[in-house]
Amino acid sequence: MNKSRNCLSEKDHVLIGAGGTGGHLFPALSLADELKENGFQVALVTDARAHQLLQKSEYKDVYTITAGRVAGRNLLGVLGGVVQMAMGMMESWVLVRRLHPAVVVGFGGYASVPLLLVARFARIPFLVHESNAVAGRANRLLSRHAKSTAVAFSRTQKLEFLPPGSLVHTGTPVRKNIAALSDVKYLPPIISSNVHLLVLGGSQGSQAIGRIVPDAVRHLSRGLRERLVVTQQVRDVDGNYAQKVYSEARVQARLSPFISDMPAVLARSHLVIARAGASTVAELSIAGRPSLLIPLPNSIDDHQVHNGRELMNAGGAWVLEEQNLTAESLAKILTELLENPGCLSEAAAKAKALGMPEATSCLARLVQKLAVSSCQVGPLP
Numbered sequence: 001m002n003k004s005r006n007c008l009s010e011k012d013h014v015l016i017g018a019g020g021t022g023g024h025l026f027p028a029l030s031l032a033d034e035l036k037e038n039g040f041q042v043a044l045v046t047d048a049r050a051h052q053l054l055q056k057s058e059y060k061d062v063y064t065i066t067a068g069r070v071a072g073r074n075l076l077g078v079l080g081g082v083v084q085m086a087m088g089m090m091e092s093w094v095l096v097r098r099l100h101p102a103v104v105v106g107f108g109g110y111a112s113v114p115l116l117l118v119a120r121f122a123r124i125p126f127l128v129h130e131s132n133a134v135a136g137r138a139n140r141l142l143s144r145h146a147k148s149t150a151v152a153f154s155r156t157q158k159l160e161f162l163p164p165g166s167l168v169h170t171g172t173p174v175r176k177n178i179a180a181l182s183d184v185k186y187l188p189p190i191i192s193s194n195v196h197l198l199v200l201g202g203s204q205g206s207q208a209i210g211r212i213v214p215d216a217v218r219h220l221s222r223g224l225r226e227r228l229v230v231t232q233q234v235r236d237v238d239g240n241y242a243q244k245v246y247s248e249a250r251v252q253a254r255l256s257p258f259i260s261d262m263p264a265v266l267a268r269s270h271l272v273i274a275r276a277g278a279s280t281v282a283e284l285s286i287a288g289r290p291s292l293l294i295p296l297p298n299s300i301d302d303h304q305v306h307n308g309r310e311l312m313n314a315g316g317a318w319v320l321e322e323q324n325l326t327a328e329s330l331a332k333i334l335t336e337l338l339e340n341p342g343c344l345s346e347a348a349a350k351a352k353a354l355g356m357p358e359a360t361s362c363l364a365r366l367v368q369k370l371a372v373s374s375c376q377v378g379p380l381p
Helices: 022-036 048-055 075-099 112-119 137-142 176-183 205-219 222-227 236-248 262-268 278-287 299-313 327-338 340-354 358-372
Strands: 015-017 039-045 062-064 101-104 126-130 148-151 168-169 195-199 227-231 252-256 272-273 291-293 317-319
Touching: 015 022, 015 075, 015 112, 022 039, 022 048, 022 278, 039 048, 039 075, 048 062, 048 112, 062 227, 062 358, 075 112, 075 291, 101 112, 101 358, 112 126, 112 137, 126 137, 126 358, 168 278, 176 262, 176 278, 176 340, 176 358, 205 227, 205 236, 205 272, 205 327, 222 291, 236 252, 262 278, 272 278, 272 327, 278 291, 278 299, 278 340, 291 299, 291 327, 299 317, 299 340, 327 340
Parallel strands: 015 039, 015 101, 039 062, 101 126, 126 148, 148 168, 195 227, 195 272, 227 252, 272 291, 291 317
Antiparallel strands: none
């Protein structure tokens, strides 16, 4: 049992656990790519919800485990969550026995819990990454036993119980082609030239944003509409409505459920309207693009509100409450900003000052350091 295994080799496995939503999954994929480039074998462990998001990805080393929520007031729901958790732990145990990972990394979400609990029982070092400004329930539980807890924001809430020195401010991992935008200068709109507006609805789409933005654009002055070029991520069910409104307003618009050339589109954008998910806020700050953020209402712990406020307090964004937003009020805000290039330039600079383009490599170095320190860990029983 105390027999040491061979020291770290380039073929050591790293298991990455992440819930099946974009906020957990996209940073995990970015880290996985970085670690693979550094010689590690990497496998992603997630839940069934990730299937649709991974359809657009070329990543193949993916394992799906059973995961569920063990919370709430409904006794049957809690019992069902306990059963799902137990199944997920058994599935995770099989994976750990087969792959013998040197390190396990958790990005939060239901799928990370059974995997990291198994890692703890198996005495495999693990670390946790929290992308939001308010730590999620899974990460609050698991960070107590992690070797390190990496955070996206320097003042992450609900992790105050951790001892000093256990938190590492890394930022949120993003794709390399997004990180490269930190070197692309923001050019404000010039009078009489095109104004590029990027509209995003988050990884799950947003009916509210998908409809209120076209309605707001319809209220803009004719001169501004003639200059406006909109690229909008929109759900299929809202696409026809948005296209009809833009056509009637004679606004150039490109609508799609998925924007395949996001780095290029983000680079030329003068203003972005988006949710305030962790990955979105990270990408906007790295690229240094001013934004109007509309947090998802009723998100757990209002984490999107807090994410948006981090960027707003730095001067790089404006946060709008969806319940108080109308097409008319949004049109007024758009007019004030798009006709004030100096204001946009200032916000762009302040957003970029908050960005951490080295987040992926920073987190990868943390994983590698932990992997090296695990060289004397005994084999699994």
